[in-house]
Amino acid sequence: MQYISTRNAATRLSSAQAISRGLSREGGLFVPELVPLLPKDAINKYRAMSYQDRAAAIMGLYLTDYTKEELDSFVKAAYGPDAFDTPEVAPVKTIDDNTHFLELWHGPTCAFKDMALQMLPHLLTAALIKTGEEKQVCILVATSGDTGKAALEGFRDVDRTKIMVFYPRDGVSDIQKLQMTSQAGENVGVCAVAGNFDDAQTGVKAIFSDPKFRAEIAEKGWFLSSANSINWGRLLPQIVYYISAYCDLVNRGAIENGQEINFCVPTGNFGDILAGWYARAMGLPVKKLICASNRNDVLTEFLNTGVYNRVREFYTSISPSMDILVSSNLERLLFELSGQADEETAGYMTRLTKLGRYEVTPKIKSRLDNTFAAGFRDDEQTKQTIGEVFKKHSYLIDTHTAVAYGVLEDYRKNTGDDTPCVVVSTASPYKFCAAVLEALGDKEDTDGVGLIDKLSQVSGTKAPAPLAALKTAKARFDGCAEKDAMLPVVREFLA
Numbered sequence: 001m002q003y004i005s006t007r008n009a010a011t012r013l014s015s016a017q018a019i020s021r022g023l024s025r026e027g028g029l030f031v032p033e034l035v036p037l038l039p040k041d042a043i044n045k046y047r048a049m050s051y052q053d054r055a056a057a058i059m060g061l062y063l064t065d066y067t068k069e070e071l072d073s074f075v076k077a078a079y080g081p082d083a084f085d086t087p088e089v090a091p092v093k094t095i096d097d098n099t100h101f102l103e104l105w106h107g108p109t110c111a112f113k114d115m116a117l118q119m120l121p122h123l124l125t126a127a128l129i130k131t132g133e134e135k136q137v138c139i140l141v142a143t144s145g146d147t148g149k150a151a152l153e154g155f156r157d158v159d160r161t162k163i164m165v166f167y168p169r170d171g172v173s174d175i176q177k178l179q180m181t182s183q184a185g186e187n188v189g190v191c192a193v194a195g196n197f198d199d200a201q202t203g204v205k206a207i208f209s210d211p212k213f214r215a216e217i218a219e220k221g222w223f224l225s226s227a228n229s230i231n232w233g234r235l236l237p238q239i240v241y242y243i244s245a246y247c248d249l250v251n252r253g254a255i256e257n258g259q260e261i262n263f264c265v266p267t268g269n270f271g272d273i274l275a276g277w278y279a280r281a282m283g284l285p286v287k288k289l290i291c292a293s294n295r296n297d298v299l300t301e302f303l304n305t306g307v308y309n310r311v312r313e314f315y316t317s318i319s320p321s322m323d324i325l326v327s328s329n330l331e332r333l334l335f336e337l338s339g340q341a342d343e344e345t346a347g348y349m350t351r352l353t354k355l356g357r358y359e360v361t362p363k364i365k366s367r368l369d370n371t372f373a374a375g376f377r378d379d380e381q382t383k384q385t386i387g388e389v390f391k392k393h394s395y396l397i398d399t400h401t402a403v404a405y406g407v408l409e410d411y412r413k414n415t416g417d418d419t420p421c422v423v424v425s426t427a428s429p430y431k432f433c434a435a436v437l438e439a440l441g442d443k444e445d446t447d448g449v450g451l452i453d454k455l456s457q458v459s460g461t462k463a464p465a466p467l468a469a470l471k472t473a474k475a476r477f478d479g480c481a482e483k484d485a486m487l488p489v490v491r492e493f494l495a
């Protein structure tokens, strides 16, 4: 299986090369040249397997230059009992005959990014060996919250790697900040930036594109890489849980093998829902992928009109991981739906950078209509949803998941489509205590770790152990860099 770039399909690489490179040189993203189909009777075979074995089998269809032994050892380490608090790894909870929640937050940081970031370090370090890379890798991350912590946990004490995370001093919740500053591990660094998320991201990009600095650290045996969701090694592990959820529903008799289902996905950078698209393209019986947004409704508009327009107001919301105006992974979908037309895809991306908008062809638009539906929900509606679901089903969901459930309710009302649906649940409600408490009618003025106990009392549920442990956690990292002085922090980190 070879990988090609969305902006130059003549670039062909092995999966190990694509994963170690991350981004193609001309700025494109790597995709598999062909989407592999699920083997005959795959669902019946996977049904009998553990999550780990399903993951090894499915990833193996894409990673033909990795051995089965490698993949078996990666899935054991990534999704084992040290990392996940349930042997099911990604359990499906059912609230009524045709509504299910796929819980992707049982990993070390209690958000769905663990599903990919527990796996990526294994894929990446093996890729370095396969491609003959002799230098060690330094992962640089700018985070608005969830990615930074999940990347720190994934790369903690991984051989031949170091990881440095920058977060905006005033842009993350108290819980998110303490999660990062108390991070354990010998190879980790965490630093605040005096600015917002864009400042942190701009600073990291500037470091990446500084040839002098690259040369300087190359002499010391280091090169820079990124853990964000443009790397194929982050997308691939996410395909697994769509297929796994389907198997679980067949196993419990909720659906027949072969019956179509829908997925409703709280969406930001379009990585999660794109993995669902790949699962569908592999032959998983999926009718619609429902794309859910918060008030930042750029994707709703795009999927409904075919026009992507990032020139709009940016809102901060109670579902911060979906506060995004440019969804990078959409590029992969445009490439696939255009029939792998690299020039056309590159053209959209150029227009997005230069003009802030683009419109897709009628061919792409009709293919989008065939597979996707879209909607958005604001903060007030989202809080109301959390309260209603808890009252009616005694099931507590976080703000991101509640956006998706609300959008699903609208979708069902507007279309009459009552196909069984899996709502992808992306974070533990305990990561967003203040908003969830308010939704339950208990408005608090603070946003600290003290709210964890409060939410536990009010909801009668138990906080996940990694978040409960924050109550006694000590910060190890208290540095704060000016936004134009991030490079010296990395230099010192690698010294």
Ligand SMILES: *Cc1c(COP(=O)(O)O)cnc(C)c1O
Binding pocket: 111, 112, 113, 146, 147, 229, 266, 267, 268, 269, 270, 271, 272, 273, 321, 322, 400, 426, 427
């Ligand atoms: C990152 C994130 C999302 C959005 O996922 P994308 O792959 O960026 O679309 C949704 N919910 C939570 C909790 C997240 O951390």
